[in-house]
Each structure stands twice: as C-alpha cells, then as structure tokens.
Amino acid sequence: MDRLLTTQDLADITGLAVQTIYNRHSIGGSLPDCLNLGGRLRFRQSDVDVWLDAQYEKHQPKPAYMACSESHPRRPGRPTKTEQVERRTGKKTSNLRTLN
Secondary structure, rough: OEEEOOOHHHHHHHHHOHHHHHHHHHHOOOOOOEEEOOOEEEEEHHHHHHHHHHHHHHHOOOOHHHHHHOOOOOOOOOOHHHHHHHHOOOOOOOOOOOOO
C-alpha cells in the first residue's frame, strides 16, 4: 500500500503553498486524486507521481519550428513608407527613379 501524504508533504514536493492546495481542492483545480480522512486531505504517493508526470508532459515547450502553426499565420510587420503612401493615395509608386 502506498504511503499517504499530507498537504504539507504535497506542498514540500510541489513547491505550492498549503493554502493553494486547499484552494485548488475547493474549486476543483488541478491536483492529484485525494482522500478526505477525518476532514483532512491525504494523497497517495502513486497518484502524486502520476499527476506530476502529467503536469510535466502538459507543459513541455514546443520546438521552434512548431511554435507558429499554419492555422495562425504571423501578422505582417509595420508597413514601409512606400506602402503607407500607396494606401493613402491609392496609386502604385515605383522605387525606381526615371532618368531624364
């Protein structure tokens, strides 16, 4: 049988405050499965290990080439001065000067 951990034990393992653990339990936040024994929360070590592994996998950073998905293309940067003038006047300007 697994060792039952107290909220203080879980706080020491995760770095969360004890009050945060109670708050998450009361609002249904992310916590390992727990037992309520005599008004006190207890956590099985195996449940805590599984929960921690799931948290780690959930928050793995994506590789840089996957960070920008094709469903969300990058927004264009600031328009150049030429593009601003073209939008304002409605005329296509050329960057090449005519030689006379």
